[in-house]
Every structure is written in C-alpha cells, then in structure tokens.
Amino acid sequence: MRFETAHxxxxxxxxxxxxxxxxxxSAVLVISPLGLVFGYLLIKGAGSVNLDFFTKLPTPVGVPGxxxxxxxxxxxxxxxxxxxxxxxxxxxxxxxxxxxGSARLSSALRFLADVLNGIPSITxxxxxxxxxxxxxxxxxxxxxxxxxxxIMIPLILRTTEEVILLVPNGYREASLAxxxxxxxxxxxxxxxxxxxxIITGxxxxxxRVGGETAPLLFTAFGNRFWNxxxxxxxxxxxxxxxxxxxxxxxxxxxxxxxxALVLVTGVFCVNVLVRVLTRQRxxxxx
Amino acid sequence: METxxxxxxxxxxxxxxxxxxxxLPPAHTFEVKNMSIWYDKKRxxxxxxxxxxxxxxxxxxxxxxxxxxTFLRALNRMHELTPKTRLEGTVLLQGQDLYSSNxxxxxxxxxxxxxxxxxxxxxxxxxxxxxxxxxRLNGVRDRKFLNERxxxxxxxxxxxxxxxxDLHKPGTSLSGGQQQRLCIARTxxxxxxxxxxxxxxxxxxxxxxxxxxELIYELKxxxxxxxxxxxxxxxxxxxxFTAFFYMGRLIEFGATTKxxxxxxxxxxxxxxxxxxx
Numbered sequence: 001m002r003f004e005t006a007h008x009x010x011x012x013x014x015x016x017x018x019x020x021x022x023x024x025x026s027a028v029l030v031i032s033p034l035g036l037v038f039g040y041l042l043i044k045g046a047g048s049v050n051l052d053f054f055t056k057l058p059t060p061v062g063v064p065g066x067x068x069x070x071x072x073x074x075x076x077x078x079x080x081x082x083x084x085x086x087x088x089x090x091x092x093x094x095x096x097x098x099x100x101g102s103a104r105l106s107s108a109l110r111f112l113a114d115v116l117n118g119i120p121s122i123t124x125x126x127x128x129x130x131x132x133x134x135x136x137x138x139x140x141x142x143x144x145x146x147x148x149x150x151i152m153i154p155l156i157l158r159t160t161e162e163v164i165l166l167v168p169n170g171y172r173e174a175s176l177a178x179x180x181x182x183x184x185x186x187x188x189x190x191x192x193x194x195x196x197x198i199i200t201g202x203x204x205x206x207x208r209v210g211g212e213t214a215p216l217l218f219t220a221f222g223n224r225f226w227n228x229x230x231x232x233x234x235x236x237x238x239x240x241x242x243x244x245x246x247x248x249x250x251x252x253x254x255x256x257x258x259x260a261l262v263l264v265t266g267v268f269c270v271n272v273l274v275r276v277l278t279r280q281r282x283x284x285x286x
Numbered sequence: 287m288e289t290x291x292x293x294x295x296x297x298x299x300x301x302x303x304x305x306x307x308x309x310l311p312p313a314h315t316f317e318v319k320n321m322s323i324w325y326d327k328k329r330x331x332x333x334x335x336x337x338x339x340x341x342x343x344x345x346x347x348x349x350x351x352x353x354x355x356t357f358l359r360a361l362n363r364m365h366e367l368t369p370k371t372r373l374e375g376t377v378l379l380q381g382q383d384l385y386s387s388n389x390x391x392x393x394x395x396x397x398x399x400x401x402x403x404x405x406x407x408x409x410x411x412x413x414x415x416x417x418x419x420x421x422r423l424n425g426v427r428d429r430k431f432l433n434e435r436x437x438x439x440x441x442x443x444x445x446x447x448x449x450x451x452d453l454h455k456p457g458t459s460l461s462g463g464q465q466q467r468l469c470i471a472r473t474x475x476x477x478x479x480x481x482x483x484x485x486x487x488x489x490x491x492x493x494x495x496x497x498x499x500e501l502i503y504e505l506k507x508x509x510x511x512x513x514x515x516x517x518x519x520x521x522x523x524x525x526x527f528t529a530f531f532y533m534g535r536l537i538e539f540g541a542t543t544k545x546x547x548x549x550x551x552x553x554x555x556x557x558x559x560x561x562x563x
Contacts, residue, residue, distance in 0.1 A: 168406070170404055170406035171406055171408060171409075172367075173364065173367065173400075173406075174402065174406045174469070174472075175419075175423070176364070176367065176392075177364060177399060177473070178395065178399070178420030178424075178472065178473070178476055179392045179394075179395040179396025179420065180392065180420065180424065181423075188419075188423055189408060192408075192410045193408070193409060195410075
C-alpha cells in the first residue's frame with residue numbers, strides 16, 4: 001500500500017475547501033431571496049400598514065386612505081371553506097393510504113397525489129371554473145373555496161399518510177389486543193398519536209393556499225365591497241394585491257405592497273407556529 | 287447432573303409441581319388441534335396439537351424463528367395483522383372455535399389479552415387513562431365503575447402503591463419495568479380469561495424482571511397465562527408446563543419439571559443445556 005505524498009495532501013485540501021465554499025455560497029443564494037423579499041416588502045409596504053388597512057374598505061380611485069378589511073376577511077372565509085372540504089377529505093384519504101389500502105392501490109394513489117401536487121394552480125382555477133362557475137352561472141366564494149380545497153387535498157393526504165406511518169406498530173397492536181375495533185384504534189390511538197404531525201400538515205397546506213392567486217381569479221373573482229353571501233364573488237388578499245399592483249395608481253400600488261407584506265407575514269407566522277408545535281412534540285410523533 | 291427423579295420429588299415436596307400421573311390437569315382453556323400457519327408461502331407452524339391448562343402458567347421456549355411468537359399470537363388472532371397469513375386446524379377456547387366465521391377477532395382479544403415484549407403505554411395518555419382505555423373504547427362510560435376498575439387493575443399489577451399519586455402523569459414517564467406493569471394493568475382492566483405474554487421481561491433489568499415474575503405467579507390464581515421466553519431459568523421459575531418449539535414444530539410438551547430434568551427428546555435436552563439456539 002502506498003501512502004499519499006504531501007503534495008497530494010495539499011491538493012486534496014484545496015479541493016475540499018473549494019467544494020465547501022461552493023456549498024456555502026449556494027446556501028446563501030437559497031436563503032437570500034427570503035431576506036430580500038421580506039426586506040423590500042417592509043420598506044415598500046410597512047408605511048401603508050395601519051389600523052385603516054385592517055378595518056376599512058378600499059376607497060374609490062383618487063380618494064386617499066381605505067384598507068383591505070374585506071379582502072382579509074374574504075381570504076379567511078375562503079380558507080375556512082377550503083378547510084371544511086379539504087381537511088376531512090385529505091386526512092381520511094391519508095388514513096386510508098396508511099392503514100387500509102392494499103400495497104398496489106396505495107402506491108398508485110400516492111403517485112397520483114404527487115402528480116396532483118405538481119399541477120400548476122391556475123389549472124385548478126380553470127377546472128373549477130368549468131365545474132362550478134359555468135354551471136351555477138357566476139363567480140362565488142364557494143367556487144374559490146373549492147378550488148383551494150382541491151390544491152390542499154393532495155398536500156394534506158401525503159403529510160397525513162407519512163405521519164401515520166411513523167406511529168409505531170406497537171400502539172396499534174396494544175389497542176387491538178384490548179379488543180378495541182380497528183376504526184376505534186385508528187381514531188383514538190393512531191390519529192391521536194399522530195395529531196401534531198397532522199395539524200402541522202394542515203397548517204402548512206393552509207399557508208400554501210392562502211397565498212394562491214391564480215385559482216381564485218376564475219372562481220372567487222374578487223370584490224370591492226363586503227360580501228356575506230357565499231354564492232357571490234368575494235374579495236381575497238392575493239386577488240386584491242394583483243388588481244392593485246397592475247393598476248396605474250400610486251395610491252393602489254402602496255396598498256398592494258401593504259397587502260403583500262400582511263400576506264407574507266401571515267404565512268410566516270403560520271410557519272413559526274408549525275415550528276413551535278413540532279418542537280414541543282413531547283411524546284407524540286412528528 | 288443430579289438424577290431427574292430426585293429433583294421432581296423435591297419439587298413435589300415443595301408442592302410446586304403437579305402429580306406425575308396427572309401431568310395435565312383436566313381443565314383446559316385452549317385446545318389446539320393440528321394447527322399449521324403460513325406466512326404467504328412460508329410455513330411458520332407445522333401441525334401443532336397441544337392443550338393449555340386453565341389457571342396455570344405455560345411457557346413456550348425455543349430458538350429464534352421457531353414459531354413460538356406466531357403460535358402465541360394465533361391464540362388471540364393477533365397473527366392475522368400480518369398480511370397473507372393462513373391458518374389450518376382448530377383452536378378451541380373453552381370449547382369454542384376461535385376461528386369459526388361468526389367470531390369477531392375483537393371479541394376474542396377481549397377474552398384473551400396480550401402483553402408485548404416492548405412496553406407500549408399510549409404516549410398521549412396519562413397513567414390512569416392508559417389503564418382504562420380498553421374499557422372506554424369498548425363503550426364503558428360509568429365513571430365510578432372505571433375508577434374502581436382502575437384501582438383494582440393497578441393493584442393486581444402491583445403498581446398501585448407506586449403510582450397512586452401520579453395517575454395524571456404521562457404513562458411514558460414511568461420506568462421500563464413500571465411501564466410493563468402498566469401494560470399488564472391495562473390488559474387486566476378488560477378482565478380477560480387468558481393473558482398471553484410475548485417475552486414480557488426481555489427488555490427489563492433483573493430487578494424489574496423479578497417483579498414481573500412474581501406478578502405472573504400471583505396472577506395465575508385467577509388467569510390462564512401463556513408466556514414466550516428466551517430465558518431458560520425464567521421458564522423454569524415461573525411455569526407449570528413448558529412447550530419446546532423447533533422449526534415450527536412442537537418437539538416436546540409437558541410439566542416444566544419433567545422438561546427441565548428429564549426431557550424425552552434429544553433436541554429438547556440439547557436446547558435446554560445450551561448446546562444450540
């Protein structure tokens with residue numbers, strides 16, 4: 001066996017240092033957009049975020065002031081609708097994949113869910129436009145919520161499945177050995193043990209669809225006023241930002257910056273909440 | 287080696303062994319006839335016939351992979367959780383066929399409880415909740431009844447004095463040995479007729495093991511107990527009957543004193559004396 005010479009050693013160290021530097025620069029490049037976006041939003045939008053922004057309706061063009069209260073509430077309503085449809089379907093689908101499905105069916109469904117996760121969100125908008133908006137002859141909060149739900153379902157399905165598979169088999173066996181039925185074991189033992197992971201998945205899915213604009217353009221459409229009728233078009237923060245950003249008015253541009261700042265902060269807060277939840281995992285998994 | 291007869295006589299004088307002429311007492315909780323089990327195409331149990339005595343401890347010994355856990359799990363249909371299993375033969379519990387088509391496995395498991403190798407108290411529940419969860423999920427709502435059963439089960443599992451002030455603490459906060467006794471209490475709470483134990487002490491230190499063994503000795507006054515163990519000394523200490531399994535077959539079955547002092551089969555003797563396995 002031949003040992004390397006000092007020369008080889010130096011060259012190896014150089015290569016190692018080079019690789020390390022490239023990796024570090026890449027990491028910085030990955031993180032920097034987040035910092036840049038957030039910093040720019042703060043500079044441009046922070047000045048327009050005030051009490052009025054959260055409590056007032058948009059003003060007509062040329063009238064200063066006003067806010068996006070209807071869009072913030074509208075976004076929350078849309079998320080609630082999406083959650084009502086998407087959470088049960090996604091969670092139960094995940095339970096099916098992890099607990100019941102045969103190996104072949106499960107892998108087919110898993111593959112489909114992954115494909116669905118990769119579909120551009122505007123496609124969902126068009127699908128729902130065809131399915132609901134055209135049929136019921138009008139844009140509506142229902143259609144918007146449904147489109148967001150369709151995006152959420154595969155996301156929640158996959159995370160739910162993954163955390164359920166993390167629950168050790170010993171707990172299922174212990175429960176079944178007590179004469180507890182299969183579905184009660186799943187609901188009271190498996191889902192309870194995996195609950196933090198499932199809630200994390202739901203929150204991340206909500207954060208993801210909360211910022212979706214494209215699927216709402218064809219469905220919820222947006223609204224300049226308060227709307228409490230879910231079968232009518234409803235305002236949403238991302239649509240409002242879009243409308244204001246492409247307008248020619250400086251006043252509206254400032255509002256759009258403020259809206260974007262609020263939206264990003266909201267998503268950021270949800271992610272922080274998720275971190276907190278997963279850190280105090282205690283006895284339960286993931 | 288001392289003469290086997292002598293040892294049997296000694297044990298007889300101490301009153302721990304059944305009389306030799308009535309090796310198996312008449313009452314049988316389980317009657318297993320010609321049981322064979324396949325996992326997919328692999329045969330795990332090969333034509334086993336044995337009766338399990340009521341209110342006695344039966345130990346199942348044998349090298350790893352000999353089918354002893356499979357046999358144990360077949361006694362409350364837990365082996366069915368593994369996909370593609372097939373069973374032939376009959377298992378009678380108090381004369382009733384466990385595998386007849388109108389029997390719900392959940393009901394079987396309520397009558398035949400199981401304690402596992404790795405203690406597994408439910409991590410989201412307190413000590414108290416862990417004990418009564420079987421009753422609660424089987425539809426028992428009566429708080430007074432649940433509290434009574436909670437205390438009774440923990441007392442029977444010799445854990446009450448150690449945890450009575452900590453019932454609201456998580457079950458996972460207990461030590462390994464305490465967790466295993468908690469799991470035994472959880473099994474006792476649904477009042478089964480039989481307790482199956484799958485190497486209940488193999489993850490425990492000697493002191494915790496001694497406590498569980500003592501507990502098994504006390505429990506056999508009320509319950510039929512079947513336990514799988516890798517530990518020869520333990521089988522000798524706690525069991526009345528011993529079954530030796532090898533490669534899926536029941537090689538020898540009889541009174542523990544006989545198996546350990548005067549085995550009929552060469553394979554049994556070789557295994558017990560540590561020549562293989």
